[in-house]
Amino acid sequence: MSPDVLGRVRHLRHAFGHLDGRDVLEAVVRTFPGKVAVTSSFGAEAAVLLDLVAQVDPTLPVIVLDTGALFDETLIYCRALTLRLGLSDVRMVHPEPADAAAAEELWLTDADRCCHLRKVLPLRRAVEGFEVLVDGRKRFHGGGREGISTIEVDLDGRIKVSPLARWSQPEIDDAFRLRDLPRHPLVADGYRSIGCWPCSRPVGADEPVRAGRWAGAAKTECGIHRVSKAL
Numbered sequence: 197m198s199p200d201v202l203g204r205v206r207h208l209r210h211a212f213g214h215l216d217g218r219d220v221l222e223a224v225v226r227t228f229p230g231k232v233a234v235t236s237s238f239g240a241e242a243a244v245l246l247d248l249v250a251q252v253d254p255t256l257p258v259i260v261l262d263t264g265a266l267f268d269e270t271l272i273y274c275r276a277l278t279l280r281l282g283l284s285d286v287r288m289v290h291p292e293p294a295d296a297a298a299a300e301e302l303w304l305t306d307a308d309r310c311c312h313l314r315k316v317l318p319l320r321r322a323v324e325g326f327e328v329l330v331d332g333r334k335r336f337h338g339g340g341r342e343g344i345s346t347i348e349v350d351l352d353g354r355i356k357v358s359p360l361a362r363w364s365q366p367e368i369d370d371a372f373r374l375r376d377l378p379r380h381p382l383v384a385d386g387y388r389s390i391g392c393w394p395c396s397r398p399v400g401a402d403e404p405v406r407a408g409r410w411a412g413a414a415k416t417e418c419g420i421h422r423v424s425k426a427l
């Protein structure tokens with residue numbers, strides 16, 4: 197990571213690191229016009245971030261990784277929520293056909309490779325030209341997410357902004373209620389974190405939010421949120 201990039205991100209943290217939610221999103225959109233994209237899974241809590249995006253700038257590009265293994269419910273929810281919020285630039289991003297073929301049922305034998313082919317490589321192509329990637333990660337989801345900051349930098353030198361990093365579960369629930377946001381249909385079945393269908397299961401009320409992701413395996417992340425520790 198070059199000292200220039202690190203210095204720039206430290207400056208951003210100094211300027212905006214105390215902001216949350218809509219405020220930090222507005223600040224980066226104003227600072228990097230045309231260079232900000234949002235990533236969303238359209239999962240269990242995605243509506244909260246996307247609602248903020250709609251309030252700040254509904255034309256912001258929203259990148260969705262359509263891995264080929266998403267729940268049908270996610271695709272339906274994606275279309276409905278996009279319409280409801282008035283998002284005008286939701287981009288469904290797919291693996292290259294050869295990568296999709298190579299990843300056929302790879303989740304059974306090599307989940308890291310499967311995520312690389314279905315998520316990491318497509319995202320890398322989709323974010324070319326953007327300087328800032330906004331995501332919906334939150335500290336209360338635990339694991340490696342407990343220590344995230346609202347402003348970070350990924351291993352490619354791209355700025356990552358997580359407007360909800362410091363939000364709590366009650367604050368997320370309040371946002372759904374106060375903004376009358378629709379829930380992903382699988383939430384009613386006990387899913388609290390929703391990714392690909394082979395790697396997501398419902399969780400009990402006493403389990404961590406992400407316990408249903410790659411359940412029974414050591415894996416906890418797909419690899420698209422690899423941030424530098426050099427800050």
Ligand code: SF4
Pocket residue numbers: 263265302303306307308310311312314315391392393394395418
């Ligand atoms: S979450 Fe599972 S199915 Fe989806 S890309 Fe990763 S390993 Fe493959």
